[in-house]
Amino acid sequence: MNDFDDSVLRDQLQRLGGHGPDEAGAYLALQQRVGVAKRRRAAAVVGGLGVTLMVGFAAAAYQPPSSSRLVPANGGGDEVVLTLPTTVNNADTTSSSTVISTPTVNGNTDNTDNTSNANNPGNSSPSTSAPQTGTDSTTPSPIDVPATTAHTVPHGHATTSAPATTTAPTVPATTTAPTVPTTMSTVPSTSSSVPTNFTEDASASSTGGRATVHLQNGVLSLVTYSASAGHDCVVDPPSNRIRITCRPTLFNTVGNTSHLDFSIGLDGHLVALSTET
């Protein structure tokens, strides 16, 4: 340090630096700036917390659409088989009435034979409808049980009883979602806002039998029904719904009474319900 000690130069430079600022005034200015900086920092912290809370609430409130699915209740012990609509045709009702599938024989249901696809290219979804020969679906009555409805499985003819699980495989709901028609019509039994001018088929089955119902212009008609071995099926009187009750015969001591209910849902589509008691 002694090598660079130069009192003349030191004095010159210190004189150049001036007398320096007022210490008291500088300290007051410092305190003011510290206060401003603290307030700014507090505002930033509060703002950050607010933004974080908002983002958190938004993330908690967000629910993806896929998570809001309805799951059927699994209580009561009764087996319930729901079958969604399998055939939707807005163009021509006569062409959709020719859907034919192999009926239940010996407890097996063949859903692969669908000859109507050749005549109806627009109907790409397979159908599990029972034979519908001779049924004129263009002028259905509220409850129309055709005279030619085929009891495809005669009583006592089947060698084995048809278990409920064999009739369960139906067309997946995702492939048979009906399209909403573009024109609307007023049907007394349904709300005016519900579209009804389309056709729809639905099948339901239970251990006592199976049935297929046709919906056209808001009117239900029974296409076919068949009883399983050891059961008799009875169609309830006409109303705004169709109920087929299948009871075991006298020789069947292990069977249960089952009901196949078809009705029009709030959305105008067919609702099929199978219950056993």
Next chain:
Amino acid sequence: MMNDIRMVDDLESLFRAHHGRLVRALTVACGNEQIAADAVQVAFVKAHLKWRSIMSYDDPVGWIRRVAINNMRDEHRRESRKQRVVDRLGAEPEVQVQAPQLDEVAAMLAGLPRQQRLSLALFYVDGLSVAETAATLGISEGAVKFHLHQGRSTLRGQLGEGVHHE
């Protein structure tokens, strides 16, 4: 609460002991007392906000000094950028009201490189040693000695000529 008051008292004593000297040193280094005072005050504000951690340092004043020098350099860069933009736009430059302290020594100091000015200011005005000056500027002691030698030679030569002419 007592700790806070004690901390504030410590910072206040530190401020009163070093503020004026630091402002004078940076005034010599940059040639503008206003810029120097602002840079030192911003450094003390940062020290106040972080005083709990800074008070545990070995040399809190050294930290404040380095922050003040960095602030001064940032201000110098801002002024340089602003001047470049003004020159590029072809506008009339702002009239700089220069303090009437640019005497002979100040004019000679303005001609020195910035690192030499800083070395001279910290060594002769702030009273730091060569090692402290090197630590503050982030350079080696040999570099500080070189800057001091070069700066003193330049100033002494011109001051001697001035005295000789008088």
